[in-house]
Amino acid sequence: MKTYQSGKSNLLFIVIAIAAIAVGFLAQLSNSPDNQAPDFEKTILLPQPKPITMVPFSTHLDQPFDAVDWQGRWSIVFYGFTNCPDVCPTTMQTLKQVKADLVTAGVWQNFRIIMVSVDPKRDTSERLAxxxxxxxxxxxxxxxxxESTTEFAKQMGILFINGQDSGEANYDVDHSxxxxxxxxxxxxxxxxxxxxxxxxxxxxxxxxxSYRPATAAAVTSPATLTREVNAMPSSAQSAVNAEGSAVTITNAxxxxxxxxxxxMAAYLDITNNTSVDVTFTTVEADGFAMSMLHETMTQNEMTSMRxxxxxxxxxGHTVHLAPMGKHIMLMRPEKPLQLGDVRRITLITSDGERFSRDVEVRTPEVN
Structure with missing residues (x-):
């Protein structure tokens, strides 16, 4: 199995420190007695918005996106990349649910959601489309x-470390x-x-x-979207090796x-029903060129994978493989997967024991 490891260096620690200082600075500003912003739960507003020097972006439809295109609505901006198996699709799925909820609340006309690529080398317009x-x-x-993306992002304290210089085709990007x-x-x-x-x-x-209602341009509200609720599998399945020593795999x-x-990424719960610890070292997945145990880590607003x-x-314990944490990374699928498709995933212990489970492609329920 090929080993992939996200690069860690002194530069990363410097970037994390800068990000932490930036977040702390914003928090201090938001607590200013002169700030009349609403009582937010996870949002920090500057008491005075900061002008941005715009750069020449193009959209996923290969159309120019200029300074005027940023005006008229609040822009909810996420920085990510299409080769990200866990953090980015998890965040995009969350934003999808946010949009549906804003439509239901009747305020979506005040917003737009944008993903800015931090990996323009691989993220062509066609790929983004x-x-x-x-x-x-x-x-x-x-x-x-x-260069332009870096210049734009730095104005908002967004930092990223692009691993394209590593020479690896499947390089990662650590980002805010x-x-x-x-x-x-x-x-x-x-x-x-x-x-x-x-x-x-x-x-x-x-x-x-409702904070600054006069600043938002009047636009036509899109049709109301319904919340997607995806049922969990009807019954849990167990993976048992040939000798019958049980490890139960559920919620896969x-x-x-x-x-x-x-x-792509796979998630599941592993329960060890035996009286001894079980250590998994390898994972295999039908229909993928490569698979591996993987972990997403977030520290001081910076995410990285390893x-x-x-x-x-x-x-006697259960370990959860879940979004934004430990997961199974599935690389280079033989063909595109559709909702409802099933692939067999096999976890292999340090002793060579194999535990398999058929795993379905499905949309997660977002909280």
């Missing part, structure tokens, strides 16, 4: 060259997990800090919609992804 509308047809994907708010006058207005909850974000954005699912996705050498499940 497959990725961004997969989550919602009204979402906007933006890209520029790396914060979601940026740009006001209807195209100024940097605030930040929504991670981790992100659709319910909390919606409550904050409903408050934001693969996150759906656009047809162009080169990586290969996990082994996964220990103590005797």
């Amino acid at each position: 497959q990725y961004v509308p997969f989550f919602d047809a009204e979402f906007i994907g933006l890209r520029a060259d790396t 997990a914060s979601i940026i708010l740009i006001d209807p006058q195209a100024r940097y207005a605030g930040v929504m800090t991670a981790p992100h909850s659709a319910e909390i974000m919606t409550r904050d954005l409903i408050k934001l919609a 699912w693969i996150r759906p992804a656009p047809s162009t996705a080169s990586s 290969h996990v050498d082994e996964l220990n499940v103590p005797a």
Whole structure:
């Protein structure tokens, strides 16, 4: 199995420190007695929005996105990339639910949701056109060259470390997990800090919609969307090796992804029903060129991913592989997967024991 490991260096620690200082600075500003912003739960607004020097972006439809295009609505901006198997699709799914809730609340006309690519080398307009509308047809994907994207992001305290110089085809990008708010006058207005909850974000954005109602342009509200609720599998299945020593695998699912996705993620719960610890070191997945145990880590608003050498499940305990944490990374699918497709995933212990489970592609329920 090929080992992938996200690069860690002194530069990363410097970036994390800068990000922490930036978030602390914003928090101090938001607590100013002169600030009359609503009582937000996870949103920090600057007492005075900051002008932004715009850069030449193009959309996922290969259309220019200029300074005037940022005006008229609040822009909810997430920085991500299409090869991200866990953090980015998790956040985009959360934003999809946020949009549906804002539509239901009757305030969506005040907002737009944008994903800015931090990996323009691989994220072509064509690739973004497959990725961004997969989550919602009204979402906007933006890209520029790396220098312009860096210049734009730094104005809002957003930092990222692109691993394209490593020479690896499947390099990762460590990036800020914060979601940026740009006001209807195209100024940097605030930040929504991670981790992100659709319910909390919606409550904050409903408050934001009435904070400066005169600044939002009047637009036609889109049709109301219904909340997607996806049922859990009807029954749990167990994975038992040939000798009958039981490890139970439940709540297993693969996150759906656009047809162009080169990586996906699988999640599941592993229960060790034996009296001794079980250590998993390898994972195999039918229909994928490569698979591995993987982990997403968030520290001081920066997210990074790394290969996990082994996964220990103590005797009598359950280990949860879940979004934004430990998961199974599935790379280079043989063909695009559709909702309802099933792939067999096999977990292999350090002793060579194999535990398999058929896992369905399904949309997660968002909280």
